[in-house]
Amino acid sequence: MNKSTGTIIMAATVLLSACAQESRQKTGEQAPLIERPVINVSNGLMTPEILQSLSRVGGARLSPDGTKVLYGVTFMSIEQNKGNRELFVVNIDGSDKKQITRTPQSEQNAVWINGGEQIAFLYGGQIWVMNADGSDRRQVSNYKESINEFLLSPDESRVLFYSNIPYGKRVKDIHPDLPKATGRVIDDLMYRHWDEWVEAIPHPFVASFSPAGTMGEATDLLEGEPYEAPMKPHSGIDDFAWSLDGKLIAYACRKKTGVDYTLSTNSDIYIYNMETKQTRNLTDGMPGYDTQPAFSPDGKYIAWVSQERDGYESDKHRIFIADLAGGEKTYLTSGFDYNGDNPKWLPDSKSLYFICPKDGLLHIWQVDLNKQLRQLTNGQYDFTDYDIAAGKMIALRQSMESPAEVFTVNSQNGEAKEISFENKAIYDQLTTGKSVSRLIKTTDGKDMLTWVIYPPNFDPEKKYPALLYCVGGPQNMISQGFSYRWNFQIMAANDYIIVAPNRRGLPGFGQEWLEQISGDYTGQNMKDYFSAIDELAKEPYVDENRLGAVGASYGGFSVYWLAGNHNKRFKAFVAHAGLFNMEQQYLETEEMWFANWDMGGPYWEKENKTAQRTFANSPHKFVDKWDTPILVSHGELDYRVPVSQGLAAFNAAKLRGVPAELLVYPDENHWILSPQNGVLFQREFFNWLDRWLKT
Numbered sequence: 001m002n003k004s005t006g007t008i009i010m011a012a013t014v015l016l017s018a019c020a021q022e023s024r025q026k027t028g029e030q031a032p033l034i035e036r037p038v039i040n041v042s043n044g045l046m047t048p049e050i051l052q053s054l055s056r057v058g059g060a061r062l063s064p065d066g067t068k069v070l071y072g073v074t075f076m077s078i079e080q081n082k083g084n085r086e087l088f089v090v091n092i093d094g095s096d097k098k099q100i101t102r103t104p105q106s107e108q109n110a111v112w113i114n115g116g117e118q119i120a121f122l123y124g125g126q127i128w129v130m131n132a133d134g135s136d137r138r139q140v141s142n143y144k145e146s147i148n149e150f151l152l153s154p155d156e157s158r159v160l161f162y163s164n165i166p167y168g169k170r171v172k173d174i175h176p177d178l179p180k181a182t183g184r185v186i187d188d189l190m191y192r193h194w195d196e197w198v199e200a201i202p203h204p205f206v207a208s209f210s211p212a213g214t215m216g217e218a219t220d221l222l223e224g225e226p227y228e229a230p231m232k233p234h235s236g237i238d239d240f241a242w243s244l245d246g247k248l249i250a251y252a253c254r255k256k257t258g259v260d261y262t263l264s265t266n267s268d269i270y271i272y273n274m275e276t277k278q279t280r281n282l283t284d285g286m287p288g289y290d291t292q293p294a295f296s297p298d299g300k301y302i303a304w305v306s307q308e309r310d311g312y313e314s315d316k317h318r319i320f321i322a323d324l325a326g327g328e329k330t331y332l333t334s335g336f337d338y339n340g341d342n343p344k345w346l347p348d349s350k351s352l353y354f355i356c357p358k359d360g361l362l363h364i365w366q367v368d369l370n371k372q373l374r375q376l377t378n379g380q381y382d383f384t385d386y387d388i389a390a391g392k393m394i395a396l397r398q399s400m401e402s403p404a405e406v407f408t409v410n411s412q413n414g415e416a417k418e419i420s421f422e423n424k425a426i427y428d429q430l431t432t433g434k435s436v437s438r439l440i441k442t443t444d445g446k447d448m449l450t451w452v453i454y455p456p457n458f459d460p461e462k463k464y465p466a467l468l469y470c471v472g473g474p475q476n477m478i479s480q481g482f483s484y485r486w487n488f489q490i491m492a493a494n495d496y497i498i499v500a501p502n503r504r505g506l507p508g509f510g511q512e513w514l515e516q517i518s519g520d521y522t523g524q525n526m527k528d529y530f531s532a533i534d535e536l537a538k539e540p541y542v543d544e545n546r547l548g549a550v551g552a553s554y555g556g557f558s559v560y561w562l563a564g565n566h567n568k569r570f571k572a573f574v575a576h577a578g579l580f581n582m583e584q585q586y587l588e589t590e591e592m593w594f595a596n597w598d599m600g601g602p603y604w605e606k607e608n609k610t611a612q613r614t615f616a617n618s619p620h621k622f623v624d625k626w627d628t629p630i631l632v633s634h635g636e637l638d639y640r641v642p643v644s645q646g647l648a649a650f651n652a653a654k655l656r657g658v659p660a661e662l663l664v665y666p667d668e669n670h671w672i673l674s675p676q677n678g679v680l681f682q683r684e685f686f687n688w689l690d691r692w693l694k695t
Contacts, residue, residue, distance in 0.1 A: 030104070033084070033102065033103075034077040034083065034084035034104075035086075036055060036073075036075050037053045037075065037077075039426050040429070044430055044431040045430070045431065045456060046430060046432075046489050046490045046492075047493070048678070048679040048681075048682035048683055049078060049679060051484060051490050051682065052076055052484065052675045053078065053426070054076070054403055054484075055074065055403075055422040055423055056074040056076070056083070056403065056404075057071060057072070057405055057406060057422050058071070058072055058385070058396065058404065059071055059072040059108075060385065060387060060394050060395075060396060060406045060420075061110070061387050062387045062388065062389035062393075063112050063116035063389065064112060064389055064390065065116055066389050066391060067091065067116075067390075068089055068090065068116065068132075069089070069092055069406060070088070071406050072087055072088070072108070073085065073086055073422050076675050077675065078676055078679060081675055082675070084104065084105070085107055086099055086102060086103070086106075086107065087099070087100050087110050087119070087121065087134070088100065089133075092392060092394070092408055092419070093408075093419070094408075094417070094418070094419035097419075098133070098134075100119075100133060105123060105124055106123075107121045108122040108149075109121060109150060109237070112132075113129070113211060114156070114211060117131070118130065118131055118211055119131075120140070120150075122147060122150065125145075125146030125147055126141045126142065126143065126146075127139075127140045127141040127147060127150055127159065127161070127215060129211045140210075140214055140215055141207075142215070143163065143218065145163045145165075146163060146164070147161045147162075148162050148202060148236075149236055149237040150237070151240050151241075151242065152209060152242075153209075153242050154243075154244050154246055156211070157208065157246070158206055158207065158209055158274075159207055159208075160204060160205070160242065160249060161207075162202045162203060162229065162230060162240075163203065163205060164200040164202055164203075165203050166199065166200055167198060167201045168186075168198060168199055170199070171184065171185060184197065188259065189258055189261070189262045189590075189592070190261055192590055193233060193590050193591075194590070194670070195635075195637040195638065195639060195669030195670070196637075201226075201227070201228040202229065203222050203229065204230075204240065204251055205218040205219060205220055205221065206218065206221060206249070221272055227253055227254065227255045227256070228253070230252065231252065231253065231254055231267060235252065235291065238291075238292055239252040239293070240252075241293040241295050241302075243295045244298075244299050245299060247273065247274050248272065248273060248274065248295070248324075249272045249274065250270070250293035250304075251269070251272070251293070252267050252268070252290060252292070252293065253267060253270055254268075255268070262593065263311065263596070264311060264593060265288055265307065265310055265312065265313050265593050266310045267291065268283040268286070268290050269281075269282040269290045269293050282304075282322060282327075283304070286306055286308075287308070288307030288308050288309050288312065289306070289307040290305070290306045290307070292304055292342065294343050294345060294352070295345075296321075297345055297347055297348075298349040299324070300324060300325070301322065301349065302321065302322050303319060303332075303345065304319075304320055304321075304343070305317050305318065305340065305343065306320045311596060312518075313593065313594055314473070314475035316338075316339060316514075317339035317340050317341055318331055318333055318334070319331075319340040319352065319354060321369070332367050332369070332371055333367060334371065336367075336373060337510045337511055338356050338357065338358045338507070339357055339507050339508075340354040340355070340356055340365070340367075342354055342355045342386070344386070344388060346388070350368055350369055351366055351369065353365070353366050353376070353388065353393075354366075355383060355384070355386070357479060357507050357508040358375075358508050359509070360437060360449045360451065360477065360478065360502055361380065361381065361382060361479050361480060361508075362381075362382035362384060362479050362480070362481075363376070363377045364377045364386055364395065376411070377395070377409060377414040379416075380435070381398065381399050381480050382398050382479050382481055384396045384397075384398060386409070388411075391411070392408070393408070393409040393410075394409065395407050395409050397416060397418075398480065398481065399482065400435040400453060400481070400482065400488050401432045401489060402427060402432070402482065405420045405421065405422060406419050407419065432489055433453050433489060434458070435452070436451070436452050437449055437450070437451055437452075438450055438452060440501065440535045441531065441535075442527065442528050442531045443527045443528075443530075444524065446513075448503065448531065449502045450502065450532050451478060451488075451499075451500040452497065452498070452499055452500075452536065453488040453491070453497070453500070454492060455492045455494075455495050455496065455497065456493060463540075463541060463542065463543040464495060464496065464497045464542060464543060465543055465547070466496065466497040466498070466499055466533070466537070466543070466546070466547050467491060467496050467497070467498050467547075467550055467689070468499050468529060468533045468547065468548070468550070469551060469555070470550065470551030470555035470556075470558035471500070471551065471554070472551065472554045472556070473506070473553065473554050474505050474517055474521070474553075474557075475506055475514060475517065476507075477506045477507050477509075478500045479508070485671070485682075486550075486551075488500070495694075496548075496693075499533055501528055501529060501531075503525040503532070504516040504517055504524045504528050505517025518597060518598055519597075519599070519600040519611075519613070519614065520610075520613075521557065521561075521599075521614060521617070522565075522617040526561065526562070526565070529558065530566075533547060533569065534569075545571070546571060546693045547570050548573065548689055548693050549562050549566070549570050549574075550574040550685075550689075551574075551575065551578070552575070552576035552577050553576075553578065553579075553640075553670065554578075554579070555576075555578070556575035556576050557578045557579035557580070558578075559574065559575035559578060560578050560579070560619035561622070563619070563622070563625075563626050563628055563630060564619060564621075564622025564623060564624075564625040564626055565622060568627075568628075570628055571628060571629070572628065572629050572630075572692035572693050573628055573630040574630070574631045574685060574688060574689065575630065575632055576632075576634065576681075577634055577635065577670050578645065578646065578649065580618075580619050580648050580649040581619075581620040581645065581648055582599060582603075582614060582618035582620075583603045583615055584648070585641065586602060586615075588645075589639075589640060590639050591640070599614040599615070600614050620649075620652065623653075624656075626653060626658050627656075627658060628658065629659035629660065629691075629692050630649075630653050630659075631663065631685070632646050632650040632653070632661070632662050633646065633662075633663040633664075633665075634646030634662075634663075634664055634665070635664075635668030635669050635670065635671075635672065636664060636665065636666045637666075637667065640669075640670050641670065643664065646664070647662070647664075659692075
């Protein structure tokens with residue numbers, strides 16, 4: 001990778017600072033507060049250090065009167081290898097922005113209370129309260145365990161929160177005379193999940209709440225039940241809701257354990273009555289995931305997101321409502337061939353907003369009780385979250401060019417205006433590459449939306465190396481998202497053209513397009529990849545002799561499969577957290593519903609044609625054809641795609657005599673989360689690609 005002078009200086013600064021930090025730790029001196037970094041960009045191009053130094057904006061919430069916006073900003077420190085989140089308040093017109101916290105630990109889950117006079121938030125795993133200007137901070141809760149997230153009742157007299165409880169057999173309980181034993185006694189699935197051994201699960205609790213006093217004694221809504229709520233690894237407080245009168249709590253839960261848990265996605269929406277202490281299952285008989293409940297302001301309805309089929313985690317996200325009195329259910333988006341998420345009622349209880357992935361973009365939509373739909377926002381952007389109050393709307397908006405910032409949104413015409421500008425100082429110094437969508441014909445005559453990202457200062461008279469980006473998921477739409485690892489702008493800044501096709505198996509292009517990939521990992525979607533890269537290779541500014549392919553997770557699987565089937569199209573590969581040996585992966589992964597649906601079933605079902613096709617086309621079956629340099633990256637805490645998959649792929653390449661490197665992270669999971677590991681990934685990524693595609 002060609003480093004700019006500014007990058008070299010920054011790298012040296014990071015090294016010296018790391019030494020200083022180590023010295024402070026030895027003397028017991030506290031590390032300096034992580035604040036907004038000052039970045040000087042020497043040549044206008046994105047570097048790994050600049051990418052990791054960008055401020056990360058989230059959790060934007062409107063004040064009850066719609067005049068102010070509260071949001072969080074995480075400042076990253078490469079030196080300290082972590083981030084710190086602070087809170088900001090700004091007028092809805094963008095004026096008078098103020099940082100209201102400045103502390104060594106992160107403020108999380110911040111919400112307006114007391115009519116906007118105060119703010120409640122999490123700090124150090126407990127609930128705190130402060131004035132709207134950040135003054136008079138005081139701790140309200142003193143719970144025995146860490147509080148993960150919380151949700152106040154509408155009248156703010158009670159708080160719903162979730163916290164972890166012990167789960168499963170513990171050696172110290174079975175063999176109290178072996179206090180130093182480190183073994184685990186396991187007799188059922190799922191014993192590990194995502195990046196942790198399952199020895200604790202989250203449970204929801206309710207307690208009285210007073211900003212002026214303390215939180216009362218907590219009641220476990222699932223007392224004695226061995227089920228998790230919210231559901232790991234990705235669910236949170238959005239899977240809970242209060243009714244406006246505070247009498248009902250809705251929560252999503254998959255009430256299964258062991259083998260049943262790992263084979264099923266059948267969660268339900270449960271309604272807990274605060275007065276009777278009784279719980280009823282709202283979605284009994286609906287076999288797929290049911291999540292994201294939301295009570296209507298008038299108390300007549302509850303909305304939620306439902307998936308139809310058990311075991312299919314990428315099934316269509318359907319918005320349902322139910323009449324709370326009569327129980328009648330209505331499928332609001334029944335005539336809509338796209339997903340709906342994050343439903344929120346309008347104040348009149350006659351319609352809902354939601355976020356929808358469609359045609360390579362994420363936008364805010366609206367549906368009324370008569371199933372009439374309209375798209376509110378527009379443009380080549382992704383809207384990832386939003387909030388409404390007092391007739392106003394704010395949202396987080398991002399693109400391939402820039403990370404999320406807070407925008408106001410006109411609820412009539414969707415016009416969006418930025419008000420946060422947290423990364424403006426850096427972006428004023430950067431030159432970004434242009435992302436363009438184009439339709440490419442597939443081998444079966446379909447139009448495939450493909451993003452093409454060009455280098456900054458693109459010169460059509462030059463010839464550039466190009467990278468085929470293979471997306472993970474496998475069912476994750478390539479939209480205008482901003483990634484801190486698979487970042488198209490830093491690839492473009494290193495003089496690569498990126499080809500990112502929305503191949504078969506992705507949402508946003510109708511159910512038929514989405515579902516084609518299930519049970520056919522190496523079929524049409526791989527042909528789609530070839531169609532995309534072959535079409536771009538025809539362009540006069542693309543060097544067809546300098547093509548690479550990169551990807552993670554299912555994208556890593558794609559790279560491994562392409563390595564044995566690309567007919568010498570590519571000159572370099574990079575695969576992170578990829579599936580290499582499908583038989584091995586089937587018995588190593590944790591969520592078996594995923595493996596069963598996508599692979600078609602276990603490899604020992606010899607009469608199962610779908611499963612047998614899957615395993616016959618496993619990437620490891622084609623290693624005899626590997627002849628192209630490959631960089632393999634993997635995290636040892638990855639239990640979704642265990643590290644043995646990456647080790648096996650690297651070993652296979654070396655035994656074949658194929659140039660290969662292995663980048664292993666002992667403390668990372670399916671993703672790469674720490675700043676220094678992120679910088680390391682980018683440096684090795686470009687060192688490898690430059691070595692084979694630029695020399």
